[in-house]
Every structure is written in C-alpha cells, then in structure tokens.
Amino acid sequence: MRASTQRVVTQDGAIVTTSHPLDLAMTGRGMLPITTLNDARGDGQPSMLMTRTGAFRPDAEGLLRTDSGLVLMGWPTLPDGTMPLVARDTSAALEPIRIDTNRPVSDPTTQVMLGANLPALETLPTGSGAALPLKVEYFGNLGTSESLDVTFIPDTTVAAGMSNAWVVEIRDSASNDAMIASFRVTFDDSQGAGGALATVTTLTGDPYDPATGSIPLTVGGGRIDLAIGVPGGTSGLKQLASSFSPSNIAKNGSPVGQLLTVEVDAQGYVMATYDTGFVKALYKIPVVDVPNPNGLVAVQGQAFKVSPASGGFFLWDAGDGPTGEIAGYAREASTTDIAQELTHLITTQRAYSSNAKIIQTVDEMLQETTNIKR
Template sequence: MSISSAMNAGVAGLAANSSRLGTISDNIANASTYGYKRVETEFDSMVVGQGTGLYTAGGVRGSTQRIISQDGAVVTTSNALDLAMTGRGFLPVAGVADVASGDQPSLLMTRTGSFRPDAQGLLRTESGLVLMGWPTSSDGSMPLVSRDTPTALEPIRIDANKPMGDPTTQVRIGANLPATDTGPTGTGAALPLKVEYYGNLGTSESLDMSFVPVAGQDGQLSNTWQVEIRDSASGNDIVSSFQIVFDDSQGAGGTIRDVTQISGLPYDAATGTIPLEVGGGALDMFIGKPGSDAGLKQLATSFSSSNISRNGSPVGQLVTVEVDAEGKVNATYDTGFVKTLYRVPVVNVSNPNGLIALEGQAFKPSLASGSFFLWNAGDGPTGAIAGYARESSTTDIAQELTDLITTQRAYSSNAKIIQTVDEMLQETTNIKR
C-alpha cells in the first residue's frame, strides 16, 4: 500500500541524511588536519514501482566518496622534512609495524607528512608512516629499478652519528706558464705547484707538480714544458709525466697545442684530462683541451695559478637532511659536503578516488584505483615534491556549514513524513470505531 511505502521512504531519507551528517561532521572536524581529503555524500533515487494505479515510493539511497583527487593548498613550515606534493601523485610510505617485521612492507601512499628520524633513524610521521625511497650509489647515481613494483624501495634511514668523507675524484688546474722561460736564455728552473686532495679515509693528500721549461733554439721560444706529478699518498712517486707544447699562432696563442705522454695513463684530448692512479684510487686531472682557454696556458707574464678546484671533502658530521623537488634526499655535512642518500619517487595511479583511505591520511591501492607507477618527481603526469611544506585540508568550512543546514532541514522533513503517515494510519484505525 502506498501509505506504507511513504513511511519507508521517510525512513530511507532519515538514514541517508544521517549518513550525510556523518560525512559533514568528519569534514568539519578535520578542517585543520593536514592532508585530509573531504568526503561527499551523493543521493540516488530508488524506484520500486511506477505506472497506473497507486504509486509505491522507493525512497533514497546515500553513497559516500572521498575526493582524493582534489588538492589542498600548500603551506610553508619551518621543518625541512615536512613534505607535500605540488601536483598529481603521492609519496610512497609504509606502516612502521610492517617495516619492523623485516618483510617487504606493503606500499601505502600519502600526499603530505611531517617526517622526523626516530630512535632507529627511520624517517617517519607521528602516525607511524615511514618514508620509502630508492638507495643511491656512493656517487649519487641510481641503478635501473622496476617502476611498477615497490620491491626496490627501502625505508629511508638517516644515521645522524655516522661521519662521512668524500674522496676527491676530479681536480681542475688553471695556471699560466711564463712563455719567456722557454726561450734560449731561459733559466730552466722548475716551477712547483702543490694541489691538495682528499683520500678515501678523509686524509689530506697532495699532488706535487713540477713544470720544467724546454729551452728554445736559434733565438726562438720552444713553447714546450716537461711536467711531472708526484703523489704524497704513493710515497711521492711519480704518477704521471708528460710534455706540453703550447700554440703560438695568432688565433690560438697561449693555448695547448698537443700533449705527449711520457709515463702514466694517456692524456684524453676530448675531455682535456689526464687519469692519475694515486694512492687512494683513480683521479682525473683536467689540464685543458687543445685550443681552449680553460686549464693551462702559456703567456708572456709571470707564473700564477689562476683557478685550482677539486671535488671531495674531509670527514664531516651530519648537519641537516633535505628533500629537493626531484625527490633526492640530500644530507649536508659540516664540511660543506652534500651527499644524496636516497631518491623518493612519486606514486601515480589511474583513479586516485578509488584508493582506500586509512588512518593518518594514508591510502592504499585497490582494484578501483588501478595499477600504480613510480615516477621521478616532476616527470610524466606527476608534480614535484616540496620541502618545508604541508598540504592543507580540502574542507571548505563555509560550504560544509551550508550543507549542514540543508541536511538538518531535509532530516526534519523526512521525520515529518513519518509523523504524517503515523497520523494517517491512526485515522485509518479510527474508521472501525
């Protein structure tokens, strides 16, 4: 009977609006929760019967959906390890309990997090989400990894008490050799140059270079120098010796014309470097390319070292850890040395709204979300990673309060339907009296 279906429709309306009230309450309660994604309640009509005769009310059915694809505003903070996404994608995380078990943890995702090293050095949030990343090699490079599985990801662990050194692998020499010393009246005296570098154990070592001019003939400059390089880490043995001939033409005067190796590894004209086998391993010394102004030159002025540089640093203690826009976890030491420890990828899924929401603003993949892919931050469809930043809640207080008023009115109206049906049924029972 239609009057009974009207009561059922009113009950369905009460249930649907009470569900909407619950989502509004959650949204308002989490208006200040970083990374919170608001929930919407959609109403769908239920049609039980229609056509000629009495109408049977079907009522309404409520369904909820968390709008994960909506981005919140990014706000700045004072903590370097406060991270937020500035575009599409998620940070890969894992539950601290999964990490502690020693097994491969399940991949979870979050849009933002305030990460801090715990007692074991794990970068985690207070809610127990551990930041995941790919470990990098000693030179900061990363090997080839699978992008559609999380098996290569590891919990990011920072050892604050571990000193770190950075061995020197490259040295650049910039100096002027006096052209007049290669004339017939030149003294033939060697010109010394000491270059400091850092060994594998953080020790300070030196390359002692000696430039000996070759005297010219018939009143002409020879533009030729004999060079020896001795290494302190190798007992001051000669690790390389070569002869440099400089150009004296109008267009390229003063630049290197050619280098002839006497001992040691051969000079590479394409890169302008000479490989050296020093006490700690291999080291490349840049002396300049043929015809280039960089590196060694020979001009008619006094001997001077204009630009000597090297990479590497002595042993230092960790000062700070930051994550850059590309997801590189960079550790800075008190010696100025910066080392990339990990690289944090960005997780992208086909349907973010299909992810399953967990506590602590975490999400996990589902059949509805589709498969995931691990991108480098800023590549493909993904955004960059922002340090010193958090993503705000997507709750709009004004909109939620407006929805609260309409929900309250709709709930009262459905309650009135039940009250009216009750009075009508009472009138029906009174017919017998």
C-alpha cells in the same frame, strides 16, 4: 535515509608553507611512497602504501617517519650520489629511508681540475729554466688530507724564439712522494689561438685523453682524473706572457664531517649537507601514480593502497610524465571546508526535522479521521 561516503583523491589541497625541510607535499599529480613502521623494521620486503603529504622526522633508529608511523621510502643512491637503473613497475628496489645523524662521513677526491697560466717568456733560450712548483690538496679514502705536487719545467733548448713547451711532473704524498705521472705539453702561438693548449705527450703514467682533457692518476688511495684542458680549449692550462698564476683549481671530495641538515629537492633527491660543506644525495624518492587515483583504498593515517579499481602503479621521477614535483617545507591542506560542511549539516538537520514534522501531522490527521468514524 542511507549514508554513503566518497573519497575524491584527485582533488588537490592548497600547499601550506612550513618551517621544516622534511615537511613534504606533492605539487601536482602523484603520491609519495611509504610503508608501515612494522614493515620497515621487519626483515622482508616492506609493503608499499602512498600518501599525498606528511611531516617526516628521523626517529631513534634514523627512519624518516610521521607521528602515525608511516615511513618514507626511496631508492638508495650509489656511493658517488648517482642513481642506478631500477625497475619502475615494482617496489622491490625501494627501501625505508634511514638517516644516520651521528655517523661521520668523508668523500674521497676523484676529480681535480687544474687551471694555471705558465709564463711564456720562461721558454726562451734566455729563460731561467727554474721549475715552477704547485701543490694541490686532495682527500683520501679515509678523509685524510693528501697532496699532488706538480712541477712545471720550461723547455729552453730551442736556439731561437720560444719553445712553447713544458714538462710537467706529478708526485703524490700518499705514495711517499713518488712520481706518478709526467707529460710534455706545448702551446699554440698562432694569432687566433695564442696561449691555448696544443699537444699533450705522455712520458710516464696513463695516457692523456684529448676528448675529455684529463689524465688518469693512480694515487695511494685509488684513481683521480686530472683535467688540464682540451687542445684549443679555453680552460685548463694556458701559456701567456704573464706571471705564473694558478687561476682555477677545483676538486671534489671533502674531509670527515658531521651531518648538519637533510632536505628533499624538487626532483625527489634526499640531500645531506655536512659541516665540511660536502653535499651528497642519499636517496631518491619516486612519485607513485596509478591510472585511477579515485579507485585507491584508504587506510589509516591518510594513506592509500592500490586496488583493482585503481589499477597498477608506476614509479616516476618527480616532475616527469603526468606527475608533479615534491615540495619541501610544505604540507598539503585538507580539501574539506569545515564551515561549508557545517552549513550542509545544519541544512540537512532542518530538512529532516521538517519531514519528521510532516509525518507527525499526517499521523495526527489519520488519528482524527479514525475518531470521527467512531
């Protein structure tokens, strides 16, 4: 008899739902990139292993690792949460994923969308001419709360009828309330597009971009793009015969917040949620695939490494190409049926006992034949 082992890597196990967001499993072809704890703590480039599933938890150093010491790896994102261009046929850009649970984080505002209705009757010659103030909060680079003070001044200089024109002035609290931009806007009064933005003329500051509908503002902490709408569009500034109403003001950014939870979405992004409501992508986990998964070499801890039989690896985005998605709150069950394997073991044992009995019987018959000759 000769014993042999065979590992069928391509045979997927059932996905079992768990209660922890960092229990990860693959829902199709592909594997998660990991490395050993010693490599993750070293100064050099960590070696890349791979696994199908794992219960990853942050340790005292913030490394996402399993109990057996396998550390999850991913590509770090840019400060704005987007992914840079990386090589897919090498692991050089992969880093051990480290979560700083006790470090406060802020997110400065870079975009503000300004939506408001300006009262058309105020542009009549009989209008009051009073300026309409609006304060818009934004967050500075250090998490401070700042504001853009926007003033809408109606044009009442047209002798007859509405001018449909306003002068908009913007002051910044982080710049000692200095005026950082001003522009003149006019609105369409035609039957088909009445109330829509018609033209924007820059008076001071950076020029308006009609393609994006935004004006770059230089505030105390850097640059903010103020979106007021494109000419003829349905969003942004409008002018109708109604009261002044800031109806849709939105911005990105957040004040200083503490980490609440970390989850991994189906595309492999490691998403951190803070107590201020700020959600940021910290890493992106690729999916590792090789031409022949059954040729991978098994190592300790349900991990694998490439071999000449498996072929070289390629790092896919989760769900792209031949690979599946990454499932959080899930583990992959074993593909081994214990009851069936015990049944096979008992059958093999009985067959071995029967064969041994046959050999014993033959031996006794030969012994009896020898005795007869004597």
